[in-house]
Amino acid sequence: MKNTNKNNNENKSFENGIFRNDREKDNGIDNSFEISYTEHDGILYPDFLLPEQVHYPIGKYGSLRLAFIKEHRKGTYTTLLTQCRLNAYLHDIDTAAKEQVRLITAQLAKSCDINEKLKATDPIEWVAQMNSCKAAAEEIVMDEIIYR
Numbered sequence: 001m002k003n004t005n006k007n008n009n010e011n012k013s014f015e016n017g018i019f020r021n022d023r024e025k026d027n028g029i030d031n032s033f034e035i036s037y038t039e040h041d042g043i044l045y046p047d048f049l050l051p052e053q054v055h056y057p058i059g060k061y062g063s064l065r066l067a068f069i070k071e072h073r074k075g076t077y078t079t080l081l082t083q084c085r086l087n088a089y090l091h092d093i094d095t096a097a098k099e100q101v102r103l104i105t106a107q108l109a110k111s112c113d114i115n116e117k118l119k120a121t122d123p124i125e126w127v128a129q130m131n132s133c134k135a136a137a138e139e140i141v142m143d144e145i146i147y148r
Contacts, residue, residue, distance in 0.1 A: 053084050062094030064146050097145045104137035105130070 037044040058066070066086075069077040080086040109115075109130060119126040 051084055053087065056087055056091035058087070058090045059094045059098065061097035061141070061146060062090035064142075065093045065097075066090055068147055093145065097141050100141045100145065101134065101137045104140055105134045108133035108136055 036047045038047055039045075066077075069080075077086070080089050112129060112133065114126060114129045114133065118129070
């Protein structure tokens, strides 16, 4: 019985800590790549580096979205993490959610006639009504942005 497996080592080489695949396009797939290695204690380790990225601070809404996608949207989480876009995505969610809470709170306060006059005459009532408006705004934002 003949051995039908062909060894394709004629197109691959390892020299000076660099692996090269010299085959260009095979079936429409670009197979030309170069990986450098570093040797430590007789073991070769690939020299992979993550791309430079900006680290944004993540607030309350970004943290809530992170917990949600880790638990319920694992594919989205993995994709964002492997593409080094998770931090920017969470920052965008956090910024958008904060802005929406601010806008909705202002609209609810205006529609409920919560104004500076009430603040001056009865500050405790003003705080209670503003907290109610903010809680309603946060509930809307949670449904529309965080837990979608």
